Amino acid sequence: MKSGAAWLACAAPEEVDAFLGGLSDNALAGLPWLFEFWALPHQLPPAGDWKTWVIMGGRGAGKTRAGAEWVRMQVEGATPDAPGRASRVALVSETFDQARDVMVFGESGILACSPPDRRPVWEAGRRRLVWPNGATAQVYSGHEPEALRGPQFDAAWVDELAKWKKAEDSWDMLQFALRLGEHPQQVVTTTPRNVAVLKRILGNASTVTTHAPTDANRAYLAESFLSEVEARYAGTRLGRQELDGVLLDDVEGALWATRTIEHCRVDSAPKLSRIVVAVDPAVTGGAGSDECGIVVVGAVTEGPVTDWRAYVLEDASVRGGPLDWARAAIAAMERHGAERLVAEVNQGGDLVESVLRQVDPLVPFRALRAGRGKGLRAEPVAALYEQGRIHHLRGLGALEDQMCRMTLQGYDGKGSPDRLDALVWALHELMIEPAAHYRRPQVRTL
Numbered sequence: 001m002k003s004g005a006a007w008l009a010c011a012a013p014e015e016v017d018a019f020l021g022g023l024s025d026n027a028l029a030g031l032p033w034l035f036e037f038w039a040l041p042h043q044l045p046p047a048g049d050w051k052t053w054v055i056m057g058g059r060g061a062g063k064t065r066a067g068a069e070w071v072r073m074q075v076e077g078a079t080p081d082a083p084g085r086a087s088r089v090a091l092v093s094e095t096f097d098q099a100r101d102v103m104v105f106g107e108s109g110i111l112a113c114s115p116p117d118r119r120p121v122w123e124a125g126r127r128r129l130v131w132p133n134g135a136t137a138q139v140y141s142g143h144e145p146e147a148l149r150g151p152q153f154d155a156a157w158v159d160e161l162a163k164w165k166k167a168e169d170s171w172d173m174l175q176f177a178l179r180l181g182e183h184p185q186q187v188v189t190t191t192p193r194n195v196a197v198l199k200r201i202l203g204n205a206s207t208v209t210t211h212a213p214t215d216a217n218r219a220y221l222a223e224s225f226l227s228e229v230e231a232r233y234a235g236t237r238l239g240r241q242e243l244d245g246v247l248l249d250d251v252e253g254a255l256w257a258t259r260t261i262e263h264c265r266v267d268s269a270p271k272l273s274r275i276v277v278a279v280d281p282a283v284t285g286g287a288g289s290d291e292c293g294i295v296v297v298g299a300v301t302e303g304p305v306t307d308w309r310a311y312v313l314e315d316a317s318v319r320g321g322p323l324d325w326a327r328a329a330i331a332a333m334e335r336h337g338a339e340r341l342v343a344e345v346n347q348g349g350d351l352v353e354s355v356l357r358q359v360d361p362l363v364p365f366r367a368l369r370a371g372r373g374k375g376l377r378a379e380p381v382a383a384l385y386e387q388g389r390i391h392h393l394r395g396l397g398a399l400e401d402q403m404c405r406m407t408l409q410g411y412d413g414k415g416s417p418d419r420l421d422a423l424v425w426a427l428h429e430l431m432i433e434p435a436a437h438y439r440r441p442q443v444r445t446l
Helices: 004-010 013-021 025-033 063-075 096-104 167-177 196-202 214-220 223-233 237-242 258-263 322-336 350-359 374-386 397-403 418-439
Strands: 052-057 088-093 121-123 128-130 136-141 155-159 185-190 207-212 274-280 293-300 309-315 340-344 365-368 390-392
Touching: 052 063, 052 196, 063 088, 063 096, 063 155, 063 185, 088 096, 088 167, 096 136, 096 155, 155 167, 167 196, 196 207, 214 223, 223 237, 237 258, 237 397, 258 374, 258 397, 274 322, 274 418, 293 322, 293 418, 309 322, 309 397, 309 418, 322 340, 322 350, 340 350, 340 418, 350 365, 365 418, 374 390, 374 418, 397 418
Parallel strands: 052 185, 052 207, 088 136, 088 155, 155 185, 274 340, 309 390, 340 365
Antiparallel strands: 121 128, 128 136, 274 293, 293 309
């Protein structure tokens, strides 16, 4: 269903006038409070017999408003005094203050969303809301899971679960308390983070999800806010989490962590000594084939080896046949003025060089062969990151996702980490192999 707000925004003025003129006085007065008319698709409850509805989204995506309106939907009846589906609701946030200031009194909180004749009363001493029909909503802190031992509820709204310090314990206690009524339900509104409790909830068969990036709610956000955060975080791994609302997996034992990658972020690269394009080719093409990893990396290799720095400039990976990735790799070389193209030839053999030379017969090419597993090849590269010697420009989110799933035992993800493999080859070519020769000088012979 298309939202009424979207229709009003694109309808002709005469259509809007005709629509509003056809409403009764009561209907016109109630229209601002009819959330189903104004809501975005991700703010409306999914159909089905679910137990938990998780609303994941970026900052400002409208999660809080969706949670508050869902509580209204549960407790309100046909009239202000009529009972609703639920009568005892738990409101749980990380702290009491956050629950009160955001879920109750916030600009998108329950009080702000409630029409005057159905607005509940806040009882500060008892930390609860009371509706005209007698329904109540009690506020709890995620820091005090034992407080949820004893009460019982028929509905619950949980806010920003992914950042609670005692999330596992508090969530478990809430599940035992959610036992009233025929079918108690709960809503979780959160920006996704890689925490065990959230992944466990998402894995339940009784859980449904809706998702939206920050941009989906841009009509209700300050333009200066959007332009600032998009300029600063778009194309970063943190931006994928906080703006796109994507759940990022940091695998236990991974060679890279999100915090490591975010610390190496820069806005631009200095004058570079060398630039290479590394390719991890896909020898087959088609919808089911792996991507061809194509990564552009430059390095400053002046002075002692310990002063060398590398900059990951672009992830130009593509999916397609051999000629598709060959053209993409050559184009990346031209864009960045790269001196050399390096590629793994374990699978494709001479075919890799042959395909590249069909596109550019004079391409400066070096074939590389893997003699060790992916994890062992990646380990010295990860050490360079830990030393703060590798930097990332923006727009490398897909590559960074693969990095955070690589362990010494191999890749903990679907498919092959082609982007990461290309990155590893590039840094071996620019940093690791030259440094090894630098440290092992040989006598020059005639």
